[in-house]
C-alpha cells in the first residue's frame with residue numbers, strides 16, 4: 001500500500017525526531033510495565049508476608065472467637081479436625097494455638113498484649129516466626145516457662161533475654177492466673193502489632209495457664225500456595241459446620257493488607273496517569289511539528305485528489321509505526337528491567353519504620369503480570385491514537401490554496 | 408458542447424477587511440482539446456481563475472460547469488474525486504512529494520484511483536519515457552534538476568489522462584530552453600491525445616504555443 005510506504009518514508013525523513021518519538025513511547029511503556037510490576041511485587045509480597053508471618057493461609061476457630069477472644073470458646077473436636085485437615089490436598093502443615101489477652105509486666109512496667117500459645121514444632125512448619133528471633137532462641141517444646149517477646153514490647157518493658165516477667169490473665173474458671181516466665185528470645189518481625197503487642201509461650205504452658213485442659217483456640221493451615229486457597233476453602237466448607245466454626249482466610253484475619261494493596265494500587269495508577277500525560281504531550285508535540293512542517297505537501301496531495309481521510313490515515317500510520325516500534329522496545333525494556341529487579345530486588349531500608357504497619361517488605365521484588373502489560377499496551381495505544389487525532393485532523397483539513405501559495 | 412463554461416464568475420477576497428475583487432463577472436468557454444493561455448499582469452486574477460476551474464476554490468457568485476456538472480454544487484467528496492479523475496495540476500514550483508521517487512510521484516495519482524500495481528508502474532513508466540525522464544524514474548526529487556522535476560510533475564498531471572490539465576506559471580522557474588521543450592511536449596500530447604490544456608503565464612514566448620489567449624486585466628476579460 002502506497003500510503004503505508006509513504007508513512008514509512010516520512011518517518012525516515014526526520015530520523016532524530018522519529019527516534020525521540022519511539023523512545024518516548026518505549027520509555028513510557030517500559031515505565032508503565034515497571035511501575036505496575038513494582039506495585040504487583042509489593043502487594044504480592046505483602047500478602048505473602050502476612051501469610052508466612054502469622055496467619056497461615058486459613059484459620060479455623062470456634063464461631064465468633066476471633067472477634068471476642070473469649071477463652072472458653074475453644075475449637076470443638078479439634079483433634080479430629082486437625083487430622084482431617086492434614087490429609088487434605090495442597091495442605092503443607094497444620095498447627096494449633098491458644099490465644100488470649102493478657103498483661104505482661106515487671107515490677108516497674110506492665111502492658112496489655114495478645115498472648116499466643118504455640119506448638120514450637122508444628123508452628124515453624126506453618127509460619128516463619130522462628131526466622132524473626134533476633135536475640136536469644138526460639139521456644140522448645142519443653143520450655144514450660146519460656147516466653148518470646150516482640151522487640152518493641154521488650155523495649156517498652158525495658159527487659160531483655162534472660163530477664164523474668166510476669167504474665168497475668170483470666171483463666172477458664174474466671175480466676176486470675178499468673179505465671180512468671182523468663183525471656184527466651186526477642187522477635188523482630190517488622191509488623192508493629194506483632195512487635196509491640198504480642199508474646200509467645202508454648203501451647204502446653206498456655207493451656208496450663210488458662211486451664212484449657214488440652215483444648216485450643218485456633219487451627220492454622222498452611223497451603224502449598226495462595227492459588228490453592230479457593231479450592232481448599234470450598235472443600236472445607238463441604239464438611240465444616242459454619243454454625244459451630246468460623247473459617248477465616250488470611251485476609252480476613254488481617255484485612256488491612258488488602259486495603260494497603262488497594263491504596264498502593266491507587267498511588268501507582270496516579271503515577272501512571274502522570275507518566276501517560278507526559279508521554280502524550282511529547283508525542284502530540286512531535287506529531288504536530290511534523291504535520292505543520294508539511295502543510296504545503298498536504299495541500300498538494302489534496303489538490304491532486306487525495307481525500308482528507310487518506311491524509312488523516314497517513315498521519316495515523318506514521319504515528320502507529322513509531323508507536324509500534326516504541327512499544328516493542330518498551331516491552332523488551334520493561335520486561336528486562338522488571339525481571340532484573342524481580343531477581344535482585346529494590347531495597348528501601350530507610351522505609352522500615354513507615355512500612356512496619358503495612359507488612360510491606362523493605363526489599364521489593366518486582367513482578368511482571370502479563371495482564372497488566374497488555375493493559376498498559378492498550379492504554380498507551382488508545383492514548384496515542386487519541387493524541388494523533390488532532391494532528392491528523394489538522395493535516396486532513398489543509399486548505400490546498402492557502403497551503404500551496406502561501407507556504 | 409464546451410468542456411468548461413465559466414458563467415459570470417466573480418471572486419472576491421476579504422483581506423484585513425479590505426475586499427479585493429480578483430475576478431469580476433468573468434465568462435469564458437473552453438472547448439475540448441483546446442490549448443489555451445491565460446495572460447495578464449501580476450494580480451490580474453490568473454491564478455484565481457485556474458483555482459476555481461480546478462475545483463480548489465468556489466466562486467463568490469456565478470457558475471462554473473465542467474461538462475454537465477456545476478462545480479459549486481458539488482460536495483467535498485465529489486470535488487476530491489473531480490480533481491483526482493478529471494483534472495491534472497502542474498504547479499509553478501513542481502511540488503513533488505519529496506519522500507517518493509520520481510516514478511512513485513507519477514504512480515501516486517493512479518494509486519489514488521485504485522489502479523493495480525503493475526498497471527500503475529507500466530503507465531507511469533510510459534509517460535516518463537514520453538517526457539524523456541524514464542532514466543530518472545528512481546531518483547528522489549532533490550536529486551533532479553528543476554527542469555527534470557517539472558517534467559515529472561507534468562507526467563504526474565497527465566498520467567491518468569485527465570480531461571483537463573491546468574498549469575499555473577508552469578515554466579516560470581525554468582530557463583527558456585527547458586521551458587520551451589516542456590511546452591513542446593505538452594503541445595504534442597494535446598495534438599495526439601486531445602487533452603485540454605489551460606495555462607497561466609505572462610511570458611510572451613509561452614503564449615505563442617496557445618491556440619487561443621484569454622487576456623485578464625484587473626479581474627476582467629479583455630476582448
Ligand SMILES: Nc1ncnc2c1ncn2[C@@H]1O[C@H](COP(=O)(O)OP(=O)(O)OP(=O)(O)O)[C@@H](O)[C@H]1O
Pocket residue numbers: 420421422427428429447448449450451452453454455456609
Ligand atoms: N487568498 C487570497 N486572499 C486575498 N486576496 C487574494 C487571495 N488570492 C488572490 N488574492 C488577490 O486577488 C487578486 C488576483 O490574484 P491572482 O493570484 O489571481 O493574480 P495572478 O494574475 O495570478 O498574479 P501573478 O501573475 O502575480 O501570479 C490579487 O489582487 C491578489 O492580491
Ligand SMILES: [Mg+2]
Pocket residue numbers: 453454455575
Ligand atoms: Mg498567479
